[in-house]
Amino acid sequence: MASIVDAGTTGSRTAPAAGQPRRRPPRSLAWLGIVPFFAFALLFLIGPTVYLIFGAFQTPSGALTFDNIIGLFTPQIMAAYSISIQVSLASAAFGALVGFFIAYAIVHGGLPGAIRPTVVTFAGVASNFAGIPLAFAFLATLGRLGLVTLFLKDTFGINIYTLGFNLLSFWGLTITYLYFQIPLMVLIITPALDGLKKEWSEASEILGASRWQYWRMVGLPVLAPSILGCFLLLFANSFGAIATAYALTGSSLNIVPILLYAQIRGDVLYNPNLGYALAFGMIVITGCSNVLYLWLRARAERWRQ
């Protein structure tokens, strides 16, 4: 009897009669339930990516080659990768730094109780306010006719554009990216700061450690994997970003996603397979930083029991 009940609950409609020798079928059709998901992921996520990766190692006629990868090391493409990496590094570094201090202020700063939920909710919205509207917002703020630009010019007589600032430049893009990088940092580092136990700082204080010694020998070593992990996540986050940069600078700032966008639109590199290599390079960079992030996060979890 038990076997019939078993067969019934495992989903088979053709349960063998109790007397017959038991066959395997009871579970044989269960795998059908996950086929749609894997088929979908294969067709629209993994397949297209693998196709591009293979394409990066092929000539247009299909033969194996490393010319495309070597072709990435030309001045034009290297310049694009270099500026992309610089913008991502700068926005991730400043985002991590500022985000850390804001998170620390709301977690351990002793501020009124309503501040923390307010900041966290706003960070949730701001980290999702990206893409083209963000570029518009910064054009209205720091563009040539932006509110802050005009305010500084009319009130203090400081023209930031004659001083060399340009929103459509490296620093302009970095400042704009910080608008979603800082909130993201606040959101992902807050739990880690919560894990920083009060007992640790009290214990070190009792043992005669200064504030600085506590941070150097207890706080930062515990938080280091989290901070570094968040930094990598922010890096990957801005590396793949395109819409903000595209709306802000058009094609005047030659970052990798914009070069790839132009390549897809009009084969500006005059070699389709070089475009695959460009995409391959992007996957390698975001992939590496994400893998490192996951590894560091696993390390950071140890302190959070």
Added chain:
Amino acid sequence: MTNSRLVPFAIVAVGALYFFLPLVATFEFSLSMLRGIWSFEAYRVVFDDPRFRETFVFSVVAALATIVLGALLVVPTAYWVRLKFPRLRPLVEFITLLPLVIPPIVLVFGYLRLYNSSSFLPFTGSALGTNILLVFGYVILSLPYMFRAVDTGMAAIDIRTLTEAAESLGARRPTILFKVILPNVRAAVLSGAFLTFAIVIGEFVLASLLNRPAFGPYLALMGANRAYEPAALAVIAFAVTWACMALLQVVGSQAPGRSRSGRSLFKLGRRAAR
């Protein structure tokens, strides 16, 4: 005491300034279309533009289709994997996180090469096919949020007991899935849905490269050609994002035992849309 609070307070105040200034500036800019006075002229122009309405409706429909398709794909899979293939869960979770690793522009590049009009699945051969491909792409972009939301939702209810109880009452699979499991994870599906909506509504890269008349490419076009309308559009887009996040909070706080799931989803951010 006051001195030790002064520094954190100053940090938060400066941060608030950095985050509110662009919003204030954008709003001010959007009101100053008519010389010398503040008016809602830019908004009037935007709302009167038939292309605004067409592209906005297109993106709303695409977002709703994405949510329905995404839920239909994710809910049964998350349920079935938890019930029958718990050992496959890490693999499924890994796949759903891949869209955060693979930049959307790379993904759509693959689509254009793999599904062109001379391929085995010529999606881009027709307008309808391209629309379908666009929605499929959006489902992929929303997978990390949708799966995480639904999977945390499933973790909070005892699906095994619910399934057995329904089975002993004679319910069949579709009945169990749609009448027992789905209502129990409805809050989770909804919070995934609001994030998906926020992602899809202003998405630019996929829509632009697949050449669809969506809201994102329209925003880019306006940004390149107009002065004041983009600011009005940015305010509208920000309002939509706020609405989605507010609804997410409301839904998240109502879900039993899942008060933090909405917030942890925030962390993922709207990376796909960039």
